[in-house]
Amino acid sequence: METSDQLNTSQVEDSQLQLQSSNCCSTKDTIIDExxxxxxxxxxxxxxxxxxxxxxxxxxxxxxxxxSLVIYVVFKFKNLQxxxxxxxxxxxxxxxxxxxxxxxxxxxxxxxGEWKFGQVLCFMLPYAQGVAVHVSTITxxxxxxxxxxxxxxxxxxxxxxxxCALVIAITWAVSALLASPLAIFREYGTLDFPPNESIxxxxxxxxxxxxxxxxxxxxxxxxxxxxxLMVTSVAYIRIWNKLKNxxxxxxxxxxxxxxxxxxxxxxxxxxxxxxxxxxxxxxQLAVDIDSTLSYMKDFKLLFTVFHIMAMCSTFVNPxxxxxxxxxxxxxxxxxFNCYQPKVRLRGCKGRDRQKNxxxxxxxxxxxxx
Numbered sequence: 001m002e003t004s005d006q007l008n009t010s011q012v013e014d015s016q017l018q019l020q021s022s023n024c025c026s027t028k029d030t031i032i033d034e035x036x037x038x039x040x041x042x043x044x045x046x047x048x049x050x051x052x053x054x055x056x057x058x059x060x061x062x063x064x065x066x067x068s069l070v071i072y073v074v075f076k077f078k079n080l081q082x083x084x085x086x087x088x089x090x091x092x093x094x095x096x097x098x099x100x101x102x103x104x105x106x107x108x109x110x111x112x113g114e115w116k117f118g119q120v121l122c123f124m125l126p127y128a129q130g131v132a133v134h135v136s137t138i139t140x141x142x143x144x145x146x147x148x149x150x151x152x153x154x155x156x157x158x159x160x161x162x163x164c165a166l167v168i169a170i171t172w173a174v175s176a177l178l179a180s181p182l183a184i185f186r187e188y189g190t191l192d193f194p195p196n197e198s199i200x201x202x203x204x205x206x207x208x209x210x211x212x213x214x215x216x217x218x219x220x221x222x223x224x225x226x227x228x229l230m231v232t233s234v235a236y237i238r239i240w241n242k243l244k245n246x247x248x249x250x251x252x253x254x255x256x257x258x259x260x261x262x263x264x265x266x267x268x269x270x271x272x273x274x275x276x277x278x279x280x281x282x283x284q285l286a287v288d289i290d291s292t293l294s295y296m297k298d299f300k301l302l303f304t305v306f307h308i309m310a311m312c313s314t315f316v317n318p319x320x321x322x323x324x325x326x327x328x329x330x331x332x333x334x335x336f337n338c339y340q341p342k343v344r345l346r347g348c349k350g351r352d353r354q355k356n357x358x359x360x361x362x363x364x365x366x367x368x369x
Contacts, residue, residue, distance in 0.1 A: 042301040043110055052304065056107040059311050063099035066318030067092040073331035080327060083159045084262070087143045088321070090168050094135035095314040102129045103311060110304055115188070115202040122188040122202035130179030131172070137228040138171045140273060143266060144235040151263075152242045178223060181216055214288050221288075225281045232270045239263055265324040272316050280310040 042048050070092040074085045105117060105125055115122060146159060159167075187205035192198045206212040243260055283306050287293045296302070321328040 041113075042298050043113075043304060048301065049111055052107065052110060052308075055308050056103050056311075059308070059315055060099050060103050063095060063103075063311075063315035066315050067096040067099065069332060069335065070318050070321060070328075071096075073328065073335060076335075077327075077331050080331060081161075083146065083161065083164045084143065084266075086161070086164050086168070087139055087146070088317075090171065091136060091139045091143075091317065094132045094139065095317065097128065097132035098136070098311070098314050101125060101132065106307065110300075114199040116200065117202075119188040123183050123186050126186065126202075127179055127183035130182045131175045133224060134175035134178050135171055137224050137273075138175060140270060141228050141231050142167060142171065144232040144270070147263065147266060148235040148239055151239050178220075185213075217288050218285065221281050221285055225277055229270070229274050236263065236267045236270065240267070261324065265320055268320055268324070269317055272320070273313050276313040276316075277310045280306040 043052065071089050074080050074089050102125075105121075109115065117125065150158070182204075185204050185206050186202070188200070188202050190198050191201050204213055206216075240263065243263060283303065293299070322332050323329070
């Protein structure tokens with residue numbers, strides 16, 4: 001490789017994989033010739049493109065609305081402002097960034113097969129996407145460890161809001177550091193095809209051996225998926241056993257029932273994370289180990305399908321809050337002016353709206369998240 005204006009076809013494939021992943025950190029050191037570019041690509045079919053547009057648009061729509069709603073209700077209702085809720089808001093912010101900074105650009109790149117966003121965004125977008133994904137996984141761990149601390153070790157002293165803010169700041173700082181190679185080792189340029197065709201590409205460019213890219217990619221999978229899943233699994237297994245034993249001895253009082261419901265909700269969040277991301281990470285790991293898989297028919301379509309499955313996790317969490325937590329459910333309905341107990345469902349206005357907000361506040365007072 002001489003300059004960024006002369007990129008080989010291996011880098012073209014690298015850039016395709018990077019922009020389709022949620023954090024643009026996949027690196028495939030494969031030798032791709034012109035025959036590869038002539039492989040069947042089902043993503044170019046009109047029917048497939050329509051399905052992809054609908055799938056990505058649905059995830060973006062539900063993700064933006066759901067996560068924005070979570071952020072709004074936590075800051076609107078004072079007694080929803082618990083430490084756990086602040087961590088949930090942090091998770092919602094990171095998912096919102098994925099919805100806005102990853103999915104639209106991934107969809108456009110998938111449809112066109114070319115980087116159309118210029119040199120500046122070539123460096124900024126993959127980095128921002130990587131930060132957002134790391135924040136999501138670290139926050140899930142922080143929530144699990146905080147619940148583990150308070151339930152398993154009977155620490156009644158709750159984490160202060162200042163400490164919570166510090167933990168969130170550290171989460172973003174660590175995420176920025178972990179994602180930094182995505183901005184540092186990157187190259188933007190033009191790939192020329194005979195006779196007179198060219199495309200713009202945005203690809204990773206690792207110094208020294210090309211094995212460095214694969215090492216980073218595998219490490220990212222372990223940090224983003226393997227380690228977080230192990231930590232949260234151990235934490236929630238211990239929490240569940242502790243609650244089960246405690247309820248056997250003391251009975252199912254209101255406090256124990258509240259803790260059990262909250263733990264179920266948080267545990268289900270981890271299950272959704274594990275199930276939705278497993279196919280994507282497994283496929284990416286397989287390609288890192290055996291680069292010849294990139295010659296597989298409909299490789300790009302298969303990769304995109306797994307990516308869509310992973311991205312579903314960005315809008316499911318708000319649905320879980322509304323389904324499994326009474327306070328979030330009432331807060332959500334209050335925002336849409338549709339919650340009127342013992343009254344016909346009409347637009348909630350004036351005094352009725354105030355009554356609903358006060359009820360959410362009162363219920364929150366007795367049932368913390």
